[in-house]
Amino acid sequence: MPATILQSSVGFVRHGSPCRSLVRRDPARREAAAGLVPQPVLAHAALLSALARLAPAAAPGELTFAARLAATEPETTADLATLLTRAAGPADPAKGPA
Missing domain, CATH: 1.10.60 (Diphtheria Toxin Repressor; domain 2)
Structure with missing residues (x-):
């Protein structure tokens, strides 16, 4: 894997996706997401x-x-x-x- 792709992936995981941020801030989305985890x-x-x-x-x-x-x-x-x-x-x- 090229270094730039790896660095991008690590940064994405470390800082989180925009979707993850929305889930953390919105209690209704957080509750819905919790139901998706086995x-x-x-x-x-x-x-x-x-x-x-x-x-x-x-x-x-x-x-x-x-x-x-x-x-x-x-x-x-x-x-x-x-x-x-x-x-x-x-x-x-x-x-x-x-």
């Missing part, structure tokens, strides 16, 4: 987020089980992510419980 993907993201807070030094290979769990048991994965988030405590102590 439950296993949402569960996987939530679990990885919770695990990253609990074990920030974990290597990517150590978290591969999260994808398998999310693919086979998305509801259980979401429940586990919620539990781990509560167990980790608030991200900012000044804000109180998560």
Whole structure:
């Protein structure tokens, strides 16, 4: 891939598309977009987020089980992510419980 195309792609991903910006600003679009993401993907993201807070030094290979769990048991994965988030405590102590 030529360097200019790669730089353009990286810039696009880093700064986001205009469409993504609209989704972030408009609650109705954000809600509609959330419905387009499959439950296993949402569960996987939530679990990885919770695990990253609990074990920030974990290597990517150590978290591969999260994808398998999310693919086979998305509801259980979401429940586990919620539990781990509560167990980790608030991200900012000044804000109180998560």
